[in-house]
Structures are given as C-alpha cells and as structure tokens.
Amino acid sequence: MAETRPYGSWKSSVSAEMLVGKTLRMADVWLTSDDTLYWIEVRPEQKGRFVAMTLPSRGGTVEELTPEPYSVRTRVHEYGGAPMTVVGDTLYFSNYGDHRLYRQRAGQAPEAVTPTAKMRYADPVWDAQRSRLIAIREDHSESDIQAVNTIVAINPESNTTGTVLVKGADFYLYPRISPDGSKMVWISWNHPNMPWDGTELFMGDLRDNGVDHVVKIAGGPEESVVQPVWGPDGALYFVSDRTGWWNLYRWQDGQIAPVIAPMDAEFGQPNWQIGTANYAFMGDEIIAFYSQNGSDYLLRINPHTGERTPIQSEYTVFSQVRANQSRAVMFAASPSQPRALVSWDPEHGFQVIRSSGDAPIEAEDISIPEAIEFPTENGLTAxxxxxxxxxxxxxxxxxxxxxxxxxxxxxxxxxxxxxxxxxxxxxxxxxxxxxxxxxxxxxxxxRAYRNRLYxxxxxxxxxxxxxxxxxxxxxxxxxxxRLAIRGGSAGGYTTLACLTFRDAFHVGASYYGVSDIGALARETHKFESRYMDKLVGPWPEAEAVYNARSPIMHAERLNRPVIFFQGLDDKIVPPNQAELMVNSLKERGIPVAYITFDGEGHGFVRAENVIRATEAELYFYAQILGIELAEHIEPVPIDNWPSE
Structure with missing residues (x-):
C-alpha cells in the first residue's frame, strides 16, 4: 500500500550515482551496400575516447575497430560530427588528438594520410573515379578564431593537406558526389547567418583541381537548405524550409518539386553538428522521419507518386537515418526507452542492435511527458x-x-x-x-517559431x-x-534572467550560466561569432541592449535564492561572472550557495562532481522550499540561511 508523504519528500530509487552510470553513448551511423554497419561509441573510462564500431552482418558479432589512443572525432565548426567514412573494408577517419585524417585497412593499424598541420577535417566522402577523399577542411594556420573553411580533395597516397576545390564562403556542409562521379553538390552560408537561418545549395562539374560550371539549385539568406542526397533515379533530393517548414524536395531537369505535399512538419533539424540525416533511400523508397508537435514520426515515401506510409513504432524520437537496398538503421528513443541503435525493414520490423542501457527503474515509476501548449506574451502560444x-x-x-x-x-x-x-x-x-x-x-x-528569438x-x-x-x-x-527554475550555459542565462527580471520563481539553480551575454559577442569561435547579431544585435552597436539583458549588469535586482555551480577552469563563462552575482546576494542578505569544481570547464564531466552538484541542488531546494527529504545529503553551505 502506498505511503502518504508530501510531494518532494518521497524516497526514490533513482540516485545521483545512476546519472553517471554505465550509459552507452553512441553517434554517427554508416550502413554499406553489403549490409555492414558502422557507428561510434564513447568510452568515458578512456578519457572520453570515440571508438569506431562495426557489425559485419545482421547475425555477426560487434567489433571494436580503432585502437587506443585514436579517437574518431572532429572539431570542425567546434561541434563536429561526421568524422569518418568507409570505402570497401577501409575506414577513413579524423583523429581528435591531432586532427589528421587516418586510413585503417581491415586488420591493420591506422596510418595518417594527411600531415601534421593546423587543419581539421569533417564529412569525408569517397570520389571513386579519382581514388580520393573529398572533405570539409577548416584551416587554423592563420587564426584560431576566424579559421578558413573550404572543400578539399585529398589523395590518401600523397600525405598533403588537400587540394582546394571550393572556397569563398564562411562555412560548408554536405559535399556529395553524383553516382556517375561527374558532379558535386554542397551547401554553404556566410556570416551573420547560422545554417538554420539561410544557406545555399550549389552544384558543379567535378574536376581534378576544382569544380566548374557552378549553378545554384536552391537557398538564400532567408531559406535554409540542408541534407542533399543523390537518389537512385539520378535526381537530387534536399530539404528546404521555403514554406516555413523543412520539407523534402527533388531537383531534376532544372526543376524543383516537392516530394510529398508540403506539411507543417520538420524533415530537417539545425546543423549544430555536421552530417544530420532525416532521410535515406532504402532501394527506391525513402525512409524519413519528421517532427511535429514535439514528437517524431517515421515514414516510407514513394518519391515518384508522393505516396507516404506511416511506419508504426513506440519510438518518439529518431536521428541519423541510413539505409541500403534492404533495410534502414537509425537511433531511436521514447519516454520509456533509452536511446538505441535500431534496424528496420518490412519483414522484421524494428530490431535493437545496440542499446545505450536499460531504464534502471520500474516502468510504473517512469513519468511519461505530456506535450502542452500554453499562452505566452503577445497573444502567442509556446x-x-x-x-x-x-x-x-x-x-x-x-x-x-x-x-x-x-x-x-x-x-x-x-x-x-x-x-x-x-x-x-x-x-x-x-x-x-x-x-x-x-x-x-x-x-x-x-521557421516562424524559430525566428521568435531574433x-x-x-x-x-x-x-x-x-x-x-x-x-x-x-x-x-x-x-x-514553490516554483523553481534551472539551466546550464545558455539555459543558465535564461534561468538567471528569469530570476533577475521576473518575480514568478522562488528559487533557482545556475549551472555555469551566462550572465554577461556581451562576452559571447566579444569572444567566441568562428561558427558562433556572429550568432548574437540576430539574437540580440550587432556588437558593439547594440551594446546598450546587451547590457540591458545581462543579469550581471543588474545584480541588485536579483532577490531570489540561487545556487550557482561553476567550473574553475571554465573559459566560456569565467568564474567571475558567477562570483559577482553571488557576492551581491550575500551583501543583500539573500540566501545563496556557490559550489565550485577544480579542473572542470564549461560542463561537468567528472562523476563525483556531477553527483555532488545534483545532490546539492536537491538539498538547496529542500531548504528554501521547506521540504523534508527522505534521504541524507551532505549539507551545502548556504549564506544568509540558518545552519542545520
């Protein structure tokens, strides 16, 4: 029989230690025509090394490919993505330690195919006609802040940094070669846009030393085009938000047409990372997922008739769809099922290949989310x-x-x-x-919802x-x-802004939260260096706006209890941003706690620190909101609050 206890004071089977348990993190999937599957797994016990994995066939055994110390990861655009490709039984990958490209033949050790240089590479594809790789290259030899991005060709036998094929834009994505090897498409964009703001899709004749007869297929400063794919019919497919929603289109014989009737749904996603894939060809069919009202849905699409057939599933979130003639693979998850690498085909349905871990609590204790819409400012809904x-x-x-x-x-x-x-x-x-x-x-x-933040x-x-x-x-x-708010980094900024400029919340927790948004405009990496132009305004012309919205400039208005968590090695949000606000609260007699971690940067990675922060947040809420906890937690020093 259930025990009667006040909300917030229940004893839970979910410990803070479980949050840093043996959850398997996976990324980036490849599926070859001969049905060999590749993906990447992260090894926290090996300093976060990214390891290439393979499953040679459906009934085969999972194998680990890349040996220590190699880490299959890239930092192009800082957030990386798409660090490898497979050609036959040979793996080509970017190594995180030195940013060089490596080749690993079956059963052999990796060997470098680019020299030591201040270059980074991503999204390599194989140019079979010319026996070379084509990839995005980010050149940091002149500047770490404003690196030069190009698309290059790399002869794996020559040990060079690559021959520039396409240049001139600030950023590039998705170099893709036509099936006959004669043409290449790519996506580019320029400051101050981000890839979800406006990009352009180009096509040209691919040559040994460049690309000529270049034409623009689609896109512009207010149209985001992503995910170009050459279809088996020779047509070029891509995703565009020209209707206000990322939908699927086909370019053929100089004409663009929607693959299916346009939907108020998203068949694309923001390219924070390189290589996102919402769809793939399984034979002559398209397997695609779209997002609508907070959930994802999987479809089979006939690209020539526009007929679409829903694929029934308990999964509500998908990513990284890849396919060959007979099946599709992807990552999938639901509110009750942790993320897994799954396979789908019409005969077998969904089959789990690799799970990130079992849900370690009873099904009857899992809180299933309810998608809600609520009224907000200016008569809008959020x-x-x-x-x-x-x-x-x-x-x-x-x-x-x-x-x-x-x-x-x-x-x-x-x-x-x-x-x-x-x-x-x-x-x-x-x-x-x-x-x-x-x-x-x-x-x-x-798009209209995305643009609300402009x-x-x-x-x-x-x-x-x-x-x-x-x-x-x-x-x-x-x-x-008893309303609380929490967030980290940009979410920490929103948390601090809510507590500073609004009075609805009674307590908050800031994890390395941004309190000076002007600092983001003044100093950051190239990919985000003009991000603030659209979110706030150009710097320094809009300095007054930055100051008006930065909690650090209005610390005297923050009058709610806050617990701050801060890495002392954080270069993005230095400790002094938190400390100014902590000192202001102390001086004005408002309860405040400040927990710092040596050796941590912008985001906590050490298990003991994640555990301490989680428990400290619970303890702080309990003290401020008057909750009697069902468990003992090491007390947190709280200034301006009676000690236990």
Missing amino acids: HAFFYPPKNHAYVAPSGDKPPLIVFSHGGPTGSTEAVFSLAIQYWTTRGFAVVDVNYGGSTGYG DAWGLVDVADCTNAALYLARQGRVDEN
Whole structure:
C-alpha cells in the first residue's frame, strides 16, 4: 500500500550515482551496400575516447575497430560530427588528438594520410573515379578564431593537406558526389547567418583541381537548405524550409518539386553538428522521419507518386537515418526507452542492435511527458513537456500540490525532446513536477517559431519559461508558491534572467550560466561569432541592449535564492561572472550557495562532481522550499540561511 508523504519528500530509487552510470553513448551511423554497419561509441573510462564500431552482418558479432589512443572525432565548426567514412573494408577517419585524417585497412593499424598541420577535417566522402577523399577542411594556420573553411580533395597516397576545390564562403556542409562521379553538390552560408537561418545549395562539374560550371539549385539568406542526397533515379533530393517548414524536395531537369505535399512538419533539424540525416533511400523508397508537435514520426515515401506510409513504432524520437537496398538503421528513443541503435525493414520490423542501457527503474515509476501548449506574451502560444510526479510507493496528502522545476534548455537554438531521461526522473520520483520548455526560438515547430528569438534572446525565452510555470500553477497542477527554475550555459542565462527580471520563481539553480551575454559577442569561435547579431544585435552597436539583458549588469535586482555551480577552469563563462552575482546576494542578505569544481570547464564531466552538484541542488531546494527529504545529503553551505 502506498505511503502518504508530501510531494518532494518521497524516497526514490533513482540516485545521483545512476546519472553517471554505465550509459552507452553512441553517434554517427554508416550502413554499406553489403549490409555492414558502422557507428561510434564513447568510452568515458578512456578519457572520453570515440571508438569506431562495426557489425559485419545482421547475425555477426560487434567489433571494436580503432585502437587506443585514436579517437574518431572532429572539431570542425567546434561541434563536429561526421568524422569518418568507409570505402570497401577501409575506414577513413579524423583523429581528435591531432586532427589528421587516418586510413585503417581491415586488420591493420591506422596510418595518417594527411600531415601534421593546423587543419581539421569533417564529412569525408569517397570520389571513386579519382581514388580520393573529398572533405570539409577548416584551416587554423592563420587564426584560431576566424579559421578558413573550404572543400578539399585529398589523395590518401600523397600525405598533403588537400587540394582546394571550393572556397569563398564562411562555412560548408554536405559535399556529395553524383553516382556517375561527374558532379558535386554542397551547401554553404556566410556570416551573420547560422545554417538554420539561410544557406545555399550549389552544384558543379567535378574536376581534378576544382569544380566548374557552378549553378545554384536552391537557398538564400532567408531559406535554409540542408541534407542533399543523390537518389537512385539520378535526381537530387534536399530539404528546404521555403514554406516555413523543412520539407523534402527533388531537383531534376532544372526543376524543383516537392516530394510529398508540403506539411507543417520538420524533415530537417539545425546543423549544430555536421552530417544530420532525416532521410535515406532504402532501394527506391525513402525512409524519413519528421517532427511535429514535439514528437517524431517515421515514414516510407514513394518519391515518384508522393505516396507516404506511416511506419508504426513506440519510438518518439529518431536521428541519423541510413539505409541500403534492404533495410534502414537509425537511433531511436521514447519516454520509456533509452536511446538505441535500431534496424528496420518490412519483414522484421524494428530490431535493437545496440542499446545505450536499460531504464534502471520500474516502468510504473517512469513519468511519461505530456506535450502542452500554453499562452505566452503577445497573444502567442509556446510549447513544453510536462512531467508529473510519479512513484508507485507514495501518494501525496489531500490538497497537496507538487513543487515545480522548470528546465530551460541550452542552445538557445535547440530543443528538448520527449525521451527517457534519468536527470528528469531523479526529480519526478521524489515528488517534484518538471516542465521542460521549448521556448520561442526552439526547433521542431517551424521557421516562424524559430525566428521568435531574433532580437529577443533574454525576452522571449524568459517570458515562455515564466508563463509555462504560471500556466501549470493556474491549472492547479503545481504549487504556485514553490516554483523553481534551472539551466546550464545558455539555459543558465535564461534561468538567471528569469530570476533577475521576473518575480514568478522562488528559487533557482545556475549551472555555469551566462550572465554577461556581451562576452559571447566579444569572444567566441568562428561558427558562433556572429550568432548574437540576430539574437540580440550587432556588437558593439547594440551594446546598450546587451547590457540591458545581462543579469550581471543588474545584480541588485536579483532577490531570489540561487545556487550557482561553476567550473574553475571554465573559459566560456569565467568564474567571475558567477562570483559577482553571488557576492551581491550575500551583501543583500539573500540566501545563496556557490559550489565550485577544480579542473572542470564549461560542463561537468567528472562523476563525483556531477553527483555532488545534483545532490546539492536537491538539498538547496529542500531548504528554501521547506521540504523534508527522505534521504541524507551532505549539507551545502548556504549564506544568509540558518545552519542545520
């Protein structure tokens, strides 16, 4: 029989240690025509080494390919992605340690095919006609901040940094060679755009030393084109948001036509990382997924008739679709199933190849998210996932309402997804409610929704996170007097801005949160160096706007208890940004805690620090919100608060 205890004080089976347990992290999938599967796994116990894996056939045995110390990873655009390709039984990959390209023949050790140089490579593809690789190259030899991006050809026998084929744009994605080897397409864009703002798709005749007869197929400063794929019919397929939504198109004989009737759905996603893939050809069919109202859906598409057939699945989130003649592979997850590498074909349906781990709690204790829409500023609607408290061993006293924690995601041009997360179940199994907000500017809801954050970072995100909490409180689903907000990095900025410029929240937690957004405009890497132009305004012309929206400039207005978590080696958000705000709270008698970690940068990676931060956050909320915890947690020093 369930025990009656107040919300927030339930004993949970989800420990902080479980958040850093043996969860397998996977990325980047390849599937060859002979049905050999490749992917990448991360080895935290080997200093986060990225390892290439293979499964030679459906009934075969998983093998680890790249030996220590090689790490199959790239830092092109800083966020990387697509670090390898496979040619026959030979693996070509970027090594994170020295950024050189390597070749690893079957059964042999890796050998470098580019020299030591301040170059980075990504998204290599094989030019079979000329026996060479074509890849994106990022040249840091003159400047680390403003590197030069090009598309280059690399002869693996010559040990050179590559012959430049395409140059002149600030950034490149998706070099793709036509099946007959005569043409190449690519995507490029220039500052101040990000790839979800505006890109251009080009095609040209591929030569030994360059590309000529170049024509633009699609795109422009206000059209985002992504994911070009040559179809087996010789046509070029791509995704464009020309209707306001990323939909699938075909270019053939100089004409562009939609593959299916345009939908208010997203067949694309923001290219924070290189090589995203929402669709692939399985024989003559397209296997594709789209996002709509916070969930993903998988389809079979006949590219010539436009007929689409839903593929039924319990999965709600997909990524990295690859296919050959007989099957498709992808990553998939759901609110109750952790991320897995899965295979699908009409005969066998879905089969799990590799799981990131089992859900380590009882199914009856998993809080399943509810997609909610709520009213926000200017008569608009925003989106979020609401997770109610869930623990079969407890019920709350009559009339009790749960405390609410608002999760603010990073990016800020990103999104949160309805997938199983121990970081959320940690709270819901203790009797907290959680709302994970996809504020205006988040992806998955069309271009107009993405664009809401233009000139409005620090306004729209703050309004939407605040209004999500107030909406749930007005519905009587949470306690309006116990509202908390948390976030890291850009999400930490939204957290601090909510606590500084609004009065709805009673407590907050900032994980290496940005408090001076002007610093992001002044110093950052090339990929994001003009990102702030659209989110806030050009620097330094808009300095007054940056100052008006930076919590650090208005520390005297922050009058809610906050716990700050800070890596002392953080170069992106230096400790002094947190310390100024901590000292202001101390001086004004407002409860504040400041937890620092030696050796940590922008994001915590050491297990003991993640555990300490998680438990400290729970302890802080309990103290401020008057919750009696069911477990002992090492106390956190809180200034301006009675000691235990």
